[in-house]
Amino acid sequence: MPLTHTKELFAKALKGKYALGAFNVNNMELVQAIVEACEEEKAPLILQISKGARQYANPVYLKKLIEAAVSVSNIPIAVHLDHGDTFELCKQCIDEGFTSVMIDGSHLPFDKNAELCKRVVDYAHKHNCVVEGELGQLVGAQHDDGEEGGGYSKGGVYTHPDEAVEFVKQTKVDSLAVAIGNSHGAYKFKGTQHLNLERLKAIKKALLDAGLGDYPLVLHGASSVPKALVQEINQYGGKLGEDAAGVPEADIEIARRTGCTKVNIDTDLRLALTAGIRKAFAENPKEFDPRKYLGPARAKVKDLVRHKVKNVLCCAGHAFD
Numbered sequence: 477m478p479l480t481h482t483k484e485l486f487a488k489a490l491k492g493k494y495a496l497g498a499f500n501v502n503n504m505e506l507v508q509a510i511v512e513a514c515e516e517e518k519a520p521l522i523l524q525i526s527k528g529a530r531q532y533a534n535p536v537y538l539k540k541l542i543e544a545a546v547s548v549s550n551i552p553i554a555v556h557l558d559h560g561d562t563f564e565l566c567k568q569c570i571d572e573g574f575t576s577v578m579i580d581g582s583h584l585p586f587d588k589n590a591e592l593c594k595r596v597v598d599y600a601h602k603h604n605c606v607v608e609g610e611l612g613q614l615v616g617a618q619h620d621d622g623e624e625g626g627g628y629s630k631g632g633v634y635t636h637p638d639e640a641v642e643f644v645k646q647t648k649v650d651s652l653a654v655a656i657g658n659s660h661g662a663y664k665f666k667g668t669q670h671l672n673l674e675r676l677k678a679i680k681k682a683l684l685d686a687g688l689g690d691y692p693l694v695l696h697g698a699s700s701v702p703k704a705l706v707q708e709i710n711q712y713g714g715k716l717g718e719d720a721a722g723v724p725e726a727d728i729e730i731a732r733r734t735g736c737t738k739v740n741i742d743t744d745l746r747l748a749l750t751a752g753i754r755k756a757f758a759e760n761p762k763e764f765d766p767r768k769y770l771g772p773a774r775a776k777v778k779d780l781v782r783h784k785v786k787n788v789l790c791c792a793g794h795a796f797d
Contacts, residue, residue, distance in 0.1 A: 612655030
């Protein structure tokens with residue numbers, strides 16, 4: 477099956493009240509685990525590639541990995557640039573055949589963000605590509621540039637419903653990532669904090685009232701940071717703090733029903749892969765065959781993805797809607 481456009485996937489997801497999993501990839505094992513899980517669960521899929529992943533793995537390698545995945549899979553798969561930070565990067569990905577790109581100008585003033593987003597939209601739509609913008613600012617690293625790169629926001633700025641309407645009207649962007657208390661990384665919340673779901677409902681209603689229809693919203697920073705994975709990593713030598721906490725899956729389910737059509741998941745994949753590798757090394761300290769520790773780690777990621785698409789996003793079984 478050829479690559480799919482997210483616009484088509486969004487329309488079906490909004491109608492069916494499920495969300496699409498957008499999973500970040502940067503190596504073969506992650507691609508295999510995610511695609512195999514979604515293939516078995518018959519779930520439509522968005523594979524995301526960040527600027528940091530392109531720098532790590534080389535864009536050509538990533539493109540060929542995804543081409544291989546598409547060639548052996550029957551489910552609809554879209555390829556999306558996650559957190560593109562410049563017009564030039566978005567253009568490069570569009571020219572490479574990405575079916576969707578995100579331009580993240582959320583760190584800019586409203587007018588500059590809209591101007592940058594509109595420029596990307598104008599180019600992308602001429603080349604049959606879909607665009608995601610972002611309004612508001614999440615807590616945490618704003619771009620996946622590794623430990624030393626990328627801006628970091630400690631406060632965050634919530635998305636305002638009226639500004640969301642104006643932004644979509646000005647830019648003609650196809651979907652919008654919103655800030656409602658979600659954040660990047662493994663330390664999203666303290667105690668019993670939750671997403672501001674009332675704000676999400678207000679944004680959705682404002683877009684509907686403005687005549688923009690059942691507009692697709694995107695939830696970044698939506699990993700749930702499962703305690704079992706954190707504990708397993710620490711059990712086998714890791715040093716993650718016990719206060720590592722993510723977005724409660726119950727909140728994501730409500731966000732899905734409210735109209736968050738695309739849910740980004742990256743941190744949970746990293747945790748699952750790391751837990752699998754640490755366990756393999758701890759139980760077999762003499763092991764040096766990558767297949768013997770990457771294989772179990774890949775299986776753990778696959779189990780995680782199956783859980784997400786079946787029980788949280790509820791997109792399992794919707795590949796051929």
